[in-house]
Amino acid sequence: MKGLDSNVIRFHLQVSHGINVKSVERKNDRLFLGGAKVFGVPLENLSRCLIPEFGLVPCFLVDACTFLLERAGTVGIFRKPGSLPRIKTLRAKLNRGEACLSTAIPYDVATLIKQFSRELPEPLFPSAIQEAMLKAQMLPSLQDRTSALQMLSCLLPARNSSCLHYLFEFLARVSRRCEENLMTSSNLATVFAPCLLPPPNMDEMSEGRFELRILILRTFIEKPQSFGAIPKVVMDSMEFLMSFKTTSSKKSTGKSHSLKAKTVPWFQGRSKVRTPITQQKQESILQERPILRRSLGLGTFPNVVLYRACMPCAEHNSSLAVSITGALNLGTDSTLQKMKNLVRGQDVVSSTSSPALHLAPWRRRSSP
Structure with a gap:
């Protein structure tokens, strides 16, 4: 028996009946x-x-x-x-x-x-066929036993x-x-x-x-x-495999007009690397990009020290004003002028009829 036929029979035995047979x-x-x-x-x-x-x-x-x-x-x-x-x-x-x-x-x-x-x-x-036949004889169905024994006899x-x-x-x-x-x-x-x-x-x-x-x-x-008679199911599988094999061999040997992929060396098949951008082109690209404006909060409070300043009490107005004024020296002129006017107007605000603003030292908020 040809190697292809015996392999197909072993495949059917394993799939249909769960019997593995060693080659004789x-x-x-x-x-x-x-x-x-x-x-x-x-x-x-x-x-x-x-x-x-x-x-x-x-x-x-x-x-x-x-x-x-x-x-x-x-x-x-x-x-x-x-x-x-x-x-x-x-x-x-x-x-x-x-x-x-x-x-x-x-x-x-x-x-x-x-x-x-x-x-x-x-x-x-042979001993390998004997062992497989004993397993086949223990199958529950009479049809399965007969089919398995028939396929095993073909492997002799x-x-x-x-x-x-x-x-x-x-x-x-x-x-x-x-x-x-x-x-x-x-x-x-x-x-x-x-x-x-x-x-x-x-x-x-x-x-x-x-x-x-x-x-x-x-x-x-x-x-x-x-x-020794090959079952019809196995014969159909063999005929299908043989027809598939002959068809594939004809396709491989015959001329075909289909598009074929051109084989190139691996280093030619890689994607092309772009040339680096020169400095002049990079400057022109940066000039064309729109300038991002800073947010209103960052424009008003340019320094993180201002975020840690809270409303001070009345007795600490003078010392807090000096610290805020020193922190504002890092900002812009317009911002400094606005904040200085705000700090200087604290006494005026406190002397008016409206209640005075009480500023407390900064502390981290804790969840209730």
Whole structure:
């Protein structure tokens, strides 16, 4: 599977079902034989044959399943163990490349299939996929469980997917004759759970976890056509991404008459700095500006000392007049003349019939 397809499937699993899946490391499939040995050999080193519907499948698995399909009505097939001496002899002949299955006993061949899948160096379901499938099986809805398991089966490497797909299709045909062989899909899943989904440690040997593994295999045995099939929702997302990718690539390669921004060095793209204003221009600008007039209060009381002078009492008129007169020396002439006249007229005001003005020393007002 392409990297884009697997990423889209992982995205759907995370968004729709909250399942995060680690990427499964792939090994390049070797199309050449690595020897005649069958048991305990990696899939890429086995002799495989091409089946258009499934892909490259180990030749031993094809021969053994074809042999058992003709005898699928055998009672207790895959449940009853075969003879250990006969099985040992068959293993030795198969590892030497001899064709010996045509005269074998069905129970012995069924036991060889279980041993073949159990003795692989790497399980057909990698540990990362197993963990994700257990989480998928615990989803509350049946539809969600089926959809999640179907998407997870699409993340398997090609060599594992071809082998498992062929095996599930074979087990589905065996289960259809359960009235004869008494092997239902649940019985077959129970037999193959330790072979296809082996627990990685002792903690996974609990009854509840083992039941989850049985349900996973039962789903694929009952619906083998869904194994490795990408759901329609994911396919629509892939088609949209591919069309978007091709459209964007065409736009980038084709000629366009749209306006393009001209790239310039960063120091040329900066805003121009205005030249400094000369002194003559600055003086002309200042002359054109209107002169701000001082407020009436500042014109009348140019010194802060006057703000601290309040109405003095009658006995302090002469001393206060001298202090105010000294403070007014800092003001303008017109202001000084007005204030001096005001101070000199205090005696006149006090001698008139109107009540005298009482000036008190300055103090800060406090809020009541």
